[in-house]
Amino acid sequence: EPEVTQTPSHQVTQMGQEVILRCVPISNHLYFYWYRQILGQKVEFLVSFYNNEISEKSEIFDDQFSVERPDGSNFTLKIRSTKLEDSAMYFCASTTSEGSSGANVLTFGAGSRLTVL
Amino acid sequence: DQQVKQNSPSLSVQEGRISILNCDYTNSMFDYFLWYKKYPAEGPTFLISISSIKDKNEDGRFTVFLNKSAKHLSLHIVPSQPGDSAVYFCAAMGVFGNEKLTFGTGTRLTIIP
Incomplete structure (x- = not known):
């Protein structure tokens, strides 16, 4: 069965560092x-x-966040300067439809757990 | 702004009995409601959905009921099995069907053997 894959499964970073979370959608x-889930x-x-x-985008998604689909398969979430409150599980998701009834x-x-120290 | 609410953070049910998980919503613009199940260290997994034009949808042991006038839905699992122990999230989305999901806070269901 097709699945959405995420890397890394867990990342520990220092406050202020940049983090990139990667996803390969279906x-x-x-x-x-x-x-995300705190x-x-x-x-x-x-x-x-x-x-x-x-x-x-939600109000959580401020200027510190960005997303990119650089090569047609990966979908990335970048946090430019991490804060303690960014510690959470980040989930990537995808769906197929262009609009339906x-x-x-x-x-x-499965998520990427981000721990900001 | 909790548009989707699950007021019971946890529920314990004996194996073989019926599990009933409840969800309330405030936004009348929601058009679809979904239940997701989540095990630890895994992503949410889709379980069952219902359109706002229906009041019931059944899939095997799982049935979702929608009371649109009360802005309330419930998930019934019968009979409950130990593998059903997980966190269950109620979620809602708008009319186009590919919009964002708004999740409730989840209910941890524990099935007691």
């Missing part, structure tokens, strides 16, 4: 997402990406 999917809290939407541009199920990766 190959025929067109919509890509990043979500320990003990709900899964929160960060950003959606379609046709090589951001289609929607039914809910399109997002397929999530």
